[in-house]
Amino acid sequence: xxxxxxxxxxxxxxxxxxxxxxxxxxxxxxxxxxxxxxxxxxxxxxxxxxxxxxxxxxxxxxxxxxxxxxxxxxxxxxxxxxxxxxxxxxxxxxxxxxxxxxxxxxxxxxxxxxxxxxxxxxxxxxxxxxxxxxxxxxxxxxxxxxxxxxxxxxxxxxxxxxxxxxxxxxxxxxxxxxxxxxxxxxxxxxxxxxxxxxxxxxxxxxxxxxxxxxxxxxxxxxxxxxxxxxxxxxxxxxxxxxxxxxxxxxxxxxxxxxxxxxxxxxxxxxxxxxxxxxxxxxxxxxxxxxxxxxxxxxxxxxxxxxxxxxxxxxxxxxxxxxxxxxxxxxxxxxxxxxxxxxxxxxxxxxxxxxxxxxxxxxxxxxxxxxxxxxxxxxxxxxxxxxxxxxxxxxxxxxxxxxxxxxxxxxxxxxxxxxxxxxxxxxxxxxxxxxxxxxxxxxxxxxxxxxxxxxxxxxxxxxxxxxxxxxxxxxxxxxxxxxxxxxxxxxxxxxxxxxxxxxxxxxxxxxxxxxxxxxxxxxxxxxxxxxxxxxxxxxxxxxxxxxxxxxxxx
Amino acid sequence: xxxxxxxxxxxxxxxxxxxxxxxxxxxxxxxxxxxxxxxxxxxxxxxxxxxxxxxxxxxxxxxxxxxxxxxxxxxxxxxxxxxxxxxxxxxxxxxxxxxxxxxxxxxxxxxxxxxxxxxxxxxxxxxxxxxxxxxxxxxxxxxxxxxxxxxxxxxxxxxxxxxxxxxxxxxxxxxxxxxxxxxxxxxxxxxxxxxxxxxxxxxxxxxxxxxxxxxxxxxxxxxxxxxxxxxxxxxxxxxxxxxxx
Numbered sequence: 102x103x104x105x106x107x108x109x110x111x112x113x114x115x116x117x118x119x120x121x122x123x124x125x126x127x128x129x130x131x132x133x134x135x136x137x138x139x140x141x142x143x144x145x146x147x148x149x150x151x152x153x154x155x156x157x158x159x160x161x162x163x164x165x166x167x168x169x170x171x172x173x174x175x176x177x178x179x180x181x182x183x184x185x186x187x188x189x190x191x192x193x194x195x196x197x198x199x200x201x202x203x204x205x206x207x208x209x210x211x212x213x214x215x216x217x218x219x220x221x222x223x224x225x226x227x228x229x230x231x232x233x234x235x236x237x238x239x240x241x242x243x244x245x246x247x248x249x250x251x252x253x254x255x256x257x258x259x260x261x262x263x264x265x266x267x268x269x270x271x272x273x274x275x276x277x278x279x280x281x282x283x284x285x286x287x288x289x290x291x292x293x294x295x296x297x298x299x300x301x302x303x304x305x306x307x308x309x310x311x312x313x314x315x316x317x318x319x320x321x322x323x324x325x326x327x328x329x330x331x332x333x334x335x336x337x338x339x340x341x342x343x344x345x346x347x348x349x350x351x352x353x354x355x356x357x358x359x360x361x362x363x364x365x366x367x368x369x370x371x372x373x374x375x376x377x378x379x380x381x382x383x384x385x386x387x388x389x390x391x392x393x394x395x396x397x398x399x400x401x402x403x404x405x406x407x408x409x410x411x412x413x414x415x416x417x418x419x420x421x422x423x424x425x426x427x428x429x430x431x432x433x434x435x436x437x438x439x440x441x442x443x444x445x446x447x448x449x450x451x452x453x454x455x456x457x458x459x460x461x462x463x464x465x466x467x468x469x470x471x472x473x474x475x476x477x478x479x480x481x482x483x484x485x486x487x488x489x490x491x492x493x494x495x496x497x498x499x500x501x502x503x504x505x506x507x508x509x510x511x512x513x514x515x516x517x518x519x520x521x522x523x524x525x526x527x528x529x530x531x532x533x534x535x536x537x538x539x540x541x542x543x544x545x546x547x548x549x550x551x552x553x554x555x556x557x558x559x560x561x562x563x564x565x566x567x568x569x570x571x572x573x574x575x576x577x578x579x580x581x582x583x584x585x586x587x588x589x590x591x592x593x594x595x596x597x598x599x600x601x602x603x604x605x606x607x608x609x610x611x612x613x614x615x616x617x618x619x620x621x622x623x624x625x626x627x628x629x630x631x632x633x634x635x636x637x638x639x640x641x642x643x644x645x646x647x648x649x650x651x652x653x654x
Numbered sequence: 655x656x657x658x659x660x661x662x663x664x665x666x667x668x669x670x671x672x673x674x675x676x677x678x679x680x681x682x683x684x685x686x687x688x689x690x691x692x693x694x695x696x697x698x699x700x701x702x703x704x705x706x707x708x709x710x711x712x713x714x715x716x717x718x719x720x721x722x723x724x725x726x727x728x729x730x731x732x733x734x735x736x737x738x739x740x741x742x743x744x745x746x747x748x749x750x751x752x753x754x755x756x757x758x759x760x761x762x763x764x765x766x767x768x769x770x771x772x773x774x775x776x777x778x779x780x781x782x783x784x785x786x787x788x789x790x791x792x793x794x795x796x797x798x799x800x801x802x803x804x805x806x807x808x809x810x811x812x813x814x815x816x817x818x819x820x821x822x823x824x825x826x827x828x829x830x831x832x833x834x835x836x837x838x839x840x841x842x843x844x845x846x847x848x849x850x851x852x853x854x855x856x857x858x859x860x861x862x863x864x865x866x867x868x869x870x871x872x873x874x875x876x877x878x879x880x881x882x883x884x885x886x887x888x889x890x891x892x893x894x895x896x897x898x899x
Contacts (some may be wrong), residue, residue: 155761166768172758224758242754249768289743298743299750321773574791647788652795 153244154281157308161317173245174227176218182237221245255360256375270346274476281308309533314350327357334624340376342511346518347618380479381504382601385585387498389446395461397550404435416495439560449497464545472525481505511612511618518613521546568635575653580606582630
């Protein structure tokens, strides 16, 4: 071997050794530590992003949006990557309108790999933060609920939680329909964090839409009227239901005080309740219409049947008197309703008897939920005849000793107004574009008797009636006032200072196309249904009748 | 030179070997016939590959410099393909981001529009325009008579009625003759389905329709100057005209 050959051989050996080292290293990197390194690389370059499926829109009956979803951003931090926590906290707080101390506190745990800074931030703020390019601060897609009409129908529409799940109202009861399906996306980023590639693992899908029977304009007017009641009488609460008695479609369902559904956290827990379905009260005189309806259907009385009425009447150990003291009178059934005579109603109830009375009030739907598609509907309390005491039939015919919800009263009066058919109140017009089949209803009283009752109820708003000061030019009105004493929880007896004032009315009297139920809980100053609630009916009807294009008589 | 000569010798030797091998292959094939027939195709394929390796073109290619260029081009192509794939991914990602941004903008705009069409906003704008909420007494309902359509057609022909000015600020009285419509009481319970009940209860006649409310002078109506059928909030629903106070 000459020198050149030896050198070539040496070079060859070096190359072989080097290649051997490379081979060993390759085996080590790929075979032994490959899995770990691959996982680390994936962690640095790839991330799984959840893409929220936005909730469906809630519309009113005219197509106006009551609740819509808007894209938003969740701002988060990886504290150990944040270089200057104080400066970062200051900048974030300024853009997001947060307290910088709180932001700084959330960045304080330097070992933490994740912390929320702000959830459901609006996109303009998110864009500002993106431009700040703060190390350790990131954003995730999110969705938030917007209520374009503000507090309008807040309790009815309801609220959603931080994860976009329905919490109260229709947002909760229709959550399955409204809730979208979240998607998932795999994003690959380069060393600078720029997106290189995205793969959709599961596509997100928006929820379905919901169209309500509510009319935003009517709802707004009804809420305005309730607000006036709230300002004037400062009650514990008030509610109003506006209904088309022909179909039992709920056109407005308002509560006072209202609720801002976009900020449920700051709301008084009681204001989350929809009084129309969740408030139970003794209906008082508004219930007399059903006492009379039962007696009419049984053929025991006619509108002109006359009763001789003493100033008071004793039933077992209880003496029932009129709201305003009077002497002996003779009143027809129509007058008993118009003047809201307690003694007269008790006499009619006693003629009907406990068993039949119970049968008729249950026919009208009392003692069970109406079935309106709204969560948490109360069913009220109606005693069974075997629970009656000796004086029970001195209470029930005048609307004491039982409790109902405003919605039950509205549904039952709708049956009187529409010719005798009780229907489940309808609150949803369309689900996902498909019309909801209306309830055909059950006939509870004859058309003739319902017509008689309507005529008798006209007398309530006629001269001499308990709501004679209420009128709407061009229209005939009918209805019934109610002033019920509340039970004092301390003494267990009827309070002399706390009342529930109510009114249920409809118009036009002989062809009702509008029905309004007003219930005012514990008004101050005045407490009669005829002076507190009935004028509100007049105000609502004055707006609603022309609005609904109901021609005057 | 010595290396070239050696190479030539080797090539000549390979060609000689190939020549020697060529007739041997069928002989092996024939010898194996009837004994291990399954090896015949494999052997034939191996022979063919061997033949290819010794072929002139292959030798020319492997000894020439063209393959270097070819391999280089292939490598560049592979790298290029990878770069292109990455570029497409990045473009796709950019497009996805742009689509996301547009979707977010749309959702923000939709929420914004919904807010601007809210009841309170519309009422505020209506109030700024001087529109008022008509009271129940402000409405006049009149009944159409059989000749009304013909008369209206005649007026349209004569240019007395101008349709669709589209102006919110102008509202004219309704030039339709007739008396106040008698309302036919309809008993909702007379029909069994709610839909039927709804239909029967529609106002029989109402002349405050947009088509009739334009420039023609009022004829025989006792209507007040303000003659409206809908509150401001429903101006877009076609419920009727809204008059200035």
